[in-house]
Amino acid sequence: xxxxxxxxxxxxxxxxxxxxxxxxxKKGEHVGKEHPSWKGxxxxxxxxxxxxxxxxxxRVRRPRAVYEKEYGTIPKGYIxxxxxxxxxxxxxxxxxxxxxxxxxxxxxxx
Numbered sequence: 001x002x003x004x005x006x007x008x009x010x011x012x013x014x015x016x017x018x019x020x021x022x023x024x025x026k027k028g029e030h031v032g033k034e035h036p037s038w039k040g041x042x043x044x045x046x047x048x049x050x051x052x053x054x055x056x057x058x059r060v061r062r063p064r065a066v067y068e069k070e071y072g073t074i075p076k077g078y079i080x081x082x083x084x085x086x087x088x089x090x091x092x093x094x095x096x097x098x099x100x101x102x103x104x105x106x107x108x109x110x
Contacts, residue, residue: 041053042062043059048087049061049062049063049082049087049088049090050062050088050090052065061080062090063080063082063087063090063095064080066090066092066095067080067092067095067097070092071097074097075097077099077100078097078098078099078100079097079098079099079100079103080095080096080097081095081096081097081098081102081103081106082094082095083095083096
């Protein structure tokens with residue numbers, strides 16, 4: 001019971017259910033500055049670093065953006081480490097690109 005037999009097709013195949021098309025967001029609508037919850041392009045989660053808005057429905061971690069602006073692309077397998085442990089402090093002197101293996105060592109020392 002509840003299984004489709006081979007060869008049967010569901011009743012809704014090829015159909016899209018749109019309960020209220022007049023109130024749905026349209027593509028390009030409410031993106032970036034047009035969004036009702038726009039906060040200047042910065043999103044600040046409680047337990048994580050800040051994120052910057054980087055185009056339509058894209059975001060990038062602020063420490064990564066700060067580091068890459070100064071030093072260029074971060075190599076694959078590396079992450080941005082906050083030297084003082086404060087994820088809100090994105091000063092360039094506080095950021096360091098380290099391999100994930102080094103991060104494991106530092107986390108085990110604490």
